[in-house]
Amino acid sequence: MTELISAVEAHDIRFPTSRHLDGSDAMNPEPDYSAAYVIVRTSGGQEGHGLAFTVGRGNELAVAAVRSLAPLVTGRPAAEVLADLGGVSRRLTGDSQLRWLGPEKGVIHMAAGAVLNALWDLRARRAGKPLWRLLSDLPPEEIVDVVDFRYLEDALTPGEALALLRRAEPGRAGRLERLLAEGYPAYTTTPGWLGYTDDKLVRLAKEAVADGFRQIKLKVGADRAADARRVRLAREAVGPGVRIAVDANQAWNVGQAIEWLAPLAEFDLYWIEEPTSPDDVLGHAAIRRQVAPIKVATGEHTHNRVMFKQFLQAEAIDILQLDAARVAGVNENIAVLLLAAKFGVPVCPHAGGVGLCEMVQHLSMFDYVAVSGTTEDRVIEYIDHLHEHFTDPVVIRDGRYVPPARPGGGAEMRPASRAAYAYPHGPRWTASAAAGGTGKERP
């Protein structure tokens, strides 16, 4: 009997992180890190796991969106679906009625990404490989085939993408060995949350350097005086040889960004992240021209490949921060990696959240082995939150990600955690409703 995709389940999982101000920044003062968690099941008993990351309220909408997309995949032969993930991607993002809700943006697009990531996870498990290895072993033609080049061809054609990938082929084996031996560079945002005291910031910044990190990141944008003080403390704590990035989480308009950054420049900032609206390509370009040599970085809220294309065309960014769970999954992220390689812009993924470190490392490692072929000026974000809930948590050694060896894409959450943090009826929510968290009324 043909094995079918028998179910696409969506689960609402939330962690009450707002209680400790982990993850606090200028725009997200009290997030409850959450996931619209997807399990794709086959009639043969196999599973694939994926998720869309949110910060609390609204996670129910991402869950509902997965359920709205589920009929586009459910009931189809598993082998056929997994052999044509390019076609599945186009079906999920191109449904003629559902695409009105985007197109290719917001809740419906994040949900498409979660489903696609679960399918890639399933495919990697069936191949017995970690996702980064599965992708790195694919022939260039198949990589090009999973990408939707619609609206990209003025910047990157399938032929150019193929040439890029072929150019990287000769060195694959050597880079694979080096990756396994040395890992992939990371930076840490752990010291820099806005809700932390100065003492905690200094202590965590020193620990980061001691742990081998060569870059840390601080949240800024809520208070000018506090930012200057915190950046100075951080620079004193880490010394001159460690990069300090700052992240405004969209707090400013174009003029404010330029003004706010001027007095911080003396502390040798490496990049400014999300200085303004994530939709404002031209605004980022204007900021970049004014704040150099501070680099401009964005991407965690960039909703699709068409926006990334424009950030690159407009020379609006120095650093491209793709996100495993914002765009339409592995497929669209491959498009973004190819665009970045074409334009010569380094990709430094957004991570943290729920499972983003576990997922996004696969994309960077694939990029190194098979696309850009370099880790020069490339770092994956690392935040030490919530990894204990995953079956294959990231391993950081000397400030570098150790390549995962277990089959799959990294998103699988431990069943006990899924049960405990199920919202709103899991025991971690019912037992502590009085302690606050995402369900409460806004003031």
Added chain:
Amino acid sequence: MTELISAVEAHDIRFPTSRHLDGSDAMNPEPDYSAAYVIVRTSGGQEGHGLAFTVGRGNELAVAAVRSLAPLVTGRPAAEVLADLGGVSRRLTGDSQLRWLGPEKGVIHMAAGAVLNALWDLRARRAGKPLWRLLSDLPPEEIVDVVDFRYLEDALTPGEALALLRRAEPGRAGRLERLLAEGYPAYTTTPGWLGYTDDKLVRLAKEAVADGFRQIKLKVGADRAADARRVRLAREAVGPGVRIAVDANQAWNVGQAIEWLAPLAEFDLYWIEEPTSPDDVLGHAAIRRQVAPIKVATGEHTHNRVMFKQFLQAEAIDILQLDAARVAGVNENIAVLLLAAKFGVPVCPHAGGVGLCEMVQHLSMFDYVAVSGTTEDRVIEYIDHLHEHFTDPVVIRDGRYVPPARPGGGAEMRPASRAAYAYPHGPRWTASAAAGGTGKERP
């Protein structure tokens, strides 16, 4: 006792329009025109009506998003809410957890627009005025106050907006009289749906001219030969003095748009609408440079004011097509009208759908009376679908919109229609499930 906002209800209303191919275009072959329909209720028994328009599947997500936003408004004093719709707008679009789902785009943003439009409807009813009149009578300071200028200030400051509005004040009374006497120019898309036969196209095009329309619009982008034939037939039918716009509904990439339009130029096309991805500001600019004198128009999928700002800054469009139900309601549309006035680009709203004609006419009439001060090269789209379901359906006379006189914003649907087309349990759906429509499985 203080009158409160006692409820924000959301209803799933769908019309099985796919059965007759009304509304068929290159990207929407079989839409079921739908609304996430909002009723705001007060403890005093008053109601405000608004909606988010969708094309079928996925309407349930817009409905769910309204429910997720409802607690931000429910339970507050009605007078206080209605006196500070700027503050309410910022609360709905800026909730620190919900904004992660956008920010300011997709389902959550459309839902915010539906709630805001319902609140404006309520405010207009309480004032006993049609919305266009309410807005036209507001002092410039109050208009500026309802706009969120965040991320706009590199293009338009509150001070500049105030100056624009003050400049328009002296002529308000005269334009008001002229509007009441002459109405507002319209164009019609009724002849041009892709699913129609050539005979039907020609017949409807001739009827449009006979009815007084000076512009029609045809859908293109599915078949090159058919497009050339249909545009020729339309030009022969309407004669040289009537404008013909074409609408590709995002069918092309940048190069395709330029190639596809070249052989159509001989038929004296007025504008090309949505030639490519609605996110592609730079792509529209490139197309515009190549296809002049054909004008480039877009906006019905432009998700917020930051995108409109860039379309204007990049000189990417000749015609700005705002939509009553895509962005965050009246508030954000006022921002867009102000931006367009600053850049001197005419606004020709998108309409059709479910209730969009009824809603958007208020914005254009307000623009004429109090913002741009002109109807030169401005037309509101008109499509003769589904008006019978509204309590105050648009009135078109000699190809012009007659200003509505009844209090409110135009979105109120007749209770009998709401009951009949409730999805999935209304009688029009339960009685005809076998006839197809949005609920069916995709092939």
